[in-house]
Amino acid sequence: MRIDVVSIFPEYLAALELSLIGKARQDGLLSLTVHNLRDFTVDRHRTVDDTPYGGGAGMVMKPEPWAQALEDVRGDSRPVLIVPSPAGERFTQAMAHELAEEEHLVFACGRYEGIDERVLDWAADSFDVRPVSLGDYVLNGGEVAVLAMVEAVARLLPGVVGNPESLIEESHADGLLEYPVYTKPSSWRELEVPEVLLSGNHARIARYRRDEQLRRTVLRRPDLLGKLDVEALNAADLAV
Numbered sequence: 081m082r083i084d085v086v087s088i089f090p091e092y093l094a095a096l097e098l099s100l101i102g103k104a105r106q107d108g109l110l111s112l113t114v115h116n117l118r119d120f121t122v123d124r125h126r127t128v129d130d131t132p133y134g135g136g137a138g139m140v141m142k143p144e145p146w147a148q149a150l151e152d153v154r155g156d157s158r159p160v161l162i163v164p165s166p167a168g169e170r171f172t173q174a175m176a177h178e179l180a181e182e183e184h185l186v187f188a189c190g191r192y193e194g195i196d197e198r199v200l201d202w203a204a205d206s207f208d209v210r211p212v213s214l215g216d217y218v219l220n221g222g223e224v225a226v227l228a229m230v231e232a233v234a235r236l237l238p239g240v241v242g243n244p245e246s247l248i249e250e251s252h253a254d255g256l257l258e259y260p261v262y263t264k265p266s267s268w269r270e271l272e273v274p275e276v277l278l279s280g281n282h283a284r285i286a287r288y289r290r291d292e293q294l295r296r297t298v299l300r301r302p303d304l305l306g307k308l309d310v311e312a313l314n315a316a317d318l319a320v
């Protein structure tokens with residue numbers, strides 16, 4: 081997979097050189113390039129923003145530097161152009177899996193009040209344009225969201241995480257929150273590990289874990305229950 085990120089704060093994305101993502105890049109599982117939007121300006125002050133038509137506070141990112149940058153990174157494919165925005169569709173684990181199947185992702189990090197809307201209209205000819213939101217809150221720009229989305233997507237790529245098994249039983253993989261986990265010592269500050277986990281009875285352990293997933297989801301994220309695929313859960317021969 082090829083990933084390009086365009087930002088006026090490329091150093092913000094330095095964290096993607098670390099740990100698993102950094103190793104995936106070294107191992108050639110992932111190519112990730114960060115581009116400075118200001119390198120695509122033509123004026124002496126490398127201007128990327130201006131005042132909004134219609135008035136209002138703040139500044140809007142000018143369209144031309146974005147068009148130059150996106151044309152430069154597009155290559156000859158039709159990449160997915162992800163524009164982090166509080167006005168985007170919600171980013172979910174399902175979307176992470178969907179994006180992990182793509183050949184080429186381009187992330188456009190907006191700052192200020194956002195990017196001139198005509199950039200997204202213009203880009204639609206040669207990109208699959210996807211405004212995407214991490215959540216219902218406002219960040220100062222798209223970089224933090226890109227760090228989260230790149231990590232969520234890249235870790236799904238074959239060979240990136242050591243044990244692919246660990247990708248199966250995690251929150252949202254089956255529509256439920258993950259169960260609690262414990263390790264040694266079995267007794268710690270007078271707190272005991274649930275005895276079922278010490279029983280060696282795999283059927284009981286599986287049932288305990290599914291029950292915990294359901295309990296947590298009902299308590300913490302009842303909104304997820306509506307989308308629960310009961311058939312799929314039952315098909316896992318762990319009737320809900």
Ligand SMILES: Nc1ncccc1[N+](=O)[O-]
Pocket residue numbers: 163164165166212213214215216217218219220221222225
């Ligand atoms: N929530 C956000 N705020 C600003 C930029 C991007 C955002 N997001 O969620 O992708």
